[in-house]
Amino acid sequence: MNTKELLQRARDGLKIAIVYAGDKNHPDAVIERQMNSRDWKSYRLVAEDIAGALEGEGFSDVIVLPEDRHLGDAISRSNIDLVWLNSGGVQGLNPMAHAPALLEMLGVPYIGHNPLAVSLLDNKHVFKSMCMAASLPTARSVVIAPFVEDCNFIESGNFESVFHGFPGPFVIKPVSGRASKNVYFAESKIEVTHAVEDVWNETGHLCLIEEYLPGNEFAISIMGSRVRQDGEFVTHGGPFAFSAVQRRFEPHEKIFTSMDVKPITYDRIRLLDLSRERELISKIENLARQVFARFTLNSLVRLDMRESRDGELQLLEANPKPDLKRPSEHTASITCAGLAQRGMSYADLIVSILADRMADLSKTRNKDSTILKKLLATS
Missing domain, CATH: 3.40.50.20 (Rossmann fold)
Incomplete structure (x- = not known):
């Protein structure tokens, strides 16, 4: 059928x-x-x-x-x-x-994702550990349990074994979260402790300290192979990657401001050009397909990645529940940003997700x- x-x-x-x-x-x-x-x-x-x-x-x-x-x-x-x-x-x-x-x-x-898959994706420290085990690039990081007795964790052997004297900057975030909430930039080790305590106070849960990557930041969505494009269903040879975008930062922004604070408008993201930026898009898509395969996924996920100092793409995190809100005239959706580029509408995306599951x-x-x-x- x-x-x-x-x-x-x-x-x-x-x-x-x-x-x-x-x-x-x-x-x-x-x-x-x-x-x-x-x-x-x-x-x-x-x-x-x-x-x-x-x-x-x-x-x-x-x-x-x-x-x-x-x-x-x-x-x-x-x-x-x-x-x-x-x-x-x-x-x-x-x-x-x-x-x-x-x-x-x-x-x-x-x-949606099964219980194991969604746990692996939504817990950033586990996702990053799995990426490392699968030889997928990701920024180095450590996890700090809430309210440890020794608050001098930045001088601990665990911290040093990962960062090897790296002075900063760092990004401090909850291991599970959404919309860049409770994410902090720390210029140096001195600022890390206060940021970690802020995350603990907000979540009461594990905190991730990650090396800050100074390059461009990108996102891409990926799903199963059955998609409705230009009014017809197409079965691709593998998972369908789409909506490769670059996040745009203000001069003072080090990390993407939460959409709860600053809604994602069309000037905050830039859709990559399928013709002029084919090589970059191919690199992003290839990394997304590797994650989809290594984690044996079968439902929609959005992947965030950023360039290191030497321009290499590093996986930041996976979003197992990308925003599927219908885009409006003033508010953009990262996942929906590139639909027209692929001959699709919002309705096409929703029907494609359903059809793939059917x-x-x-x-x-x-x-x-x-x-x-x-x-x-x-x-």
């Missing part, structure tokens, strides 16, 4: 839920409130954009649900066939892994699953 046929059956028969992050402060959202190792945002507006795009494509049974203690019951009551995870989690450690873990246990198919599900061994019976039933 081709992709168009799968999608048509999905339009006619599937009930889809787009899930955003519930608020732990809402009554009855959780059993007991606790810290969140990741800066929280609901992403409800983005979930509504995704739902709107699907409805515009003819999917008539789409609802939006919060991730909270009632999610499993809500999915069951609504007879949901497929969940689209658009949540960064509610609270606790590794919050992005909670919803996919729940869905795995319930046996509900979903769009194709994967159609090949599963569990032929008795409800969603497969609907997708593969004889017309």
Whole structure:
């Protein structure tokens, strides 16, 4: 069955839920409130954009649900066939892994990374360790546990074994986060301690100290191989990389200002030119494809990278839940920035993500699953 046929059956028969992050402060959202190792945002507006795009494509049974203690019951009551995870989690450690873990246990198919993959991607120190093990370039770094008794960690053997007398500058950030929140630039070791304490106070979790890279910063998005371009579905020979952009910095900016403080407008990013910058784009795409393969990914991810002093690309981090908010006249989306360049619209991207997942599900061994019976039933 081709992709168009799968999608048509999905339009006619599937009930889809787009899930955003519930608020732990809402009554009855959780059993007991606790810290969140990741800066929280609901992403409800983005979930509504995704739902709107699907409805515009003819999917008539789409609802939006919060991730909270009632999610499993809500999915069951609504007879949901497929969940689209658009949540960064509610609270606790590794919050992005909670919803996919729940869905795995319930046996509900979903769009998004599996619990292990999302944990590897969202925990920057683990992602960087995995990159090093896979011989992928990434800036050197150390992890500091919160409120260690010896606050002179910058003189420790662990710190020295990584940085070998490097005087700075450094970047200090939470190991898990979003939108460049709680990220600090430290010119020297003297400034590092205060920045680390600020991260601890904000997150109560691990802090990453990373060598500052002074070169240009880039981002690229990458997903599965099935994509709708110029109105037709195309299956590429490997994962589809797109929207290679350069982040633009103000003269005083050392790190990209959080979108919560300064929205991402079109003058803050520059789409790389497919003709004039083909060599650079190829390097960025190749690095993205290596990550996609080494981490055995099967869903959309955005990768951030920056040039070192000698101009070599170094991986900074992976974003397992890139912003899928529909771009507006004044606000840009890094992931959507290069869609027109590839003959795609926002709706094309949303449908492509869904279609790629549908194709994967159609090949599963569990032929008795409800969603497969609907997708593969004889017309």
